[in-house]
Amino acid sequence: MVPEQIEREVVIAAPPERVWAILTEPGHLDQWFTNAGADVDLRPGGAIRYRWKEHGEFHAVIEALEPPRRFAWRWALAAGAAPVDGNSTQVEMTLAPEGAGTRLRVVERGFDDLDLPESEQAQHVKDNVEGWQGGLTAAKAYLEATAA
């Protein structure tokens, strides 16, 4: 009912190399992910900066880079923070050939590795409340309504 990690996949009628470019090249990223640009140092251990107009710049570090099969990066919860153990989650993308196309799988994990104190964790979530999408905003409105 409540998943412990986000896990999604899609089958795409295009070869892995084509999908890989869309996942890794800043020119493509603004079309499906960011909206204010990105800097990608595409090598293992390389730094990424994802930018959104509304939320600021999020720092990530590349943890796995196996073109065109696997791309994993760890990003911090808070805008501007360097991703380290305890303040970040990992996004892993795997690309598997399927016929002439590609099966793309995305897993976001590591919420259980957050070792921030409870209060600080709550603060981080508050700081990023806009980043938790409309669902969370709805949850917030709901909770505030029931608390009133």
Added chain:
Amino acid sequence: MTPNTGRESPTSGDPLDGADPVGEVLAALVDPTRRRVLDAVATRGQATATVLAAELPVSRQAVVKHLAVLDRAGLVEGHRAGREVRYAVRSERLADTARWMARVAAEWDDRLATIKRLAESGDP
């Protein structure tokens, strides 16, 4: 921890100004082990920490701590039954939790759909 891309408009623009109950609920939802505890309580209808510890790969002591956080957040409520406390889910908040996680997953669905469209469009 997925910053959105501005596609979804918030239903409320109010800032979170130090409302502790809200902070506690959000913190309670961040931890996947805690969500598993919540899920296990929901599956059973009601359960004690001892029963949950037997089912989950965590100690009874850890389960007790998770239940305390969930209780504070208003996601479960406990009733004393003999020497133990029997917990049940407060379903309205669990439904809200599940809905929220579904929305986070839906955001990835949106992104993957966009990636698919871009990849199949043939534009360079």
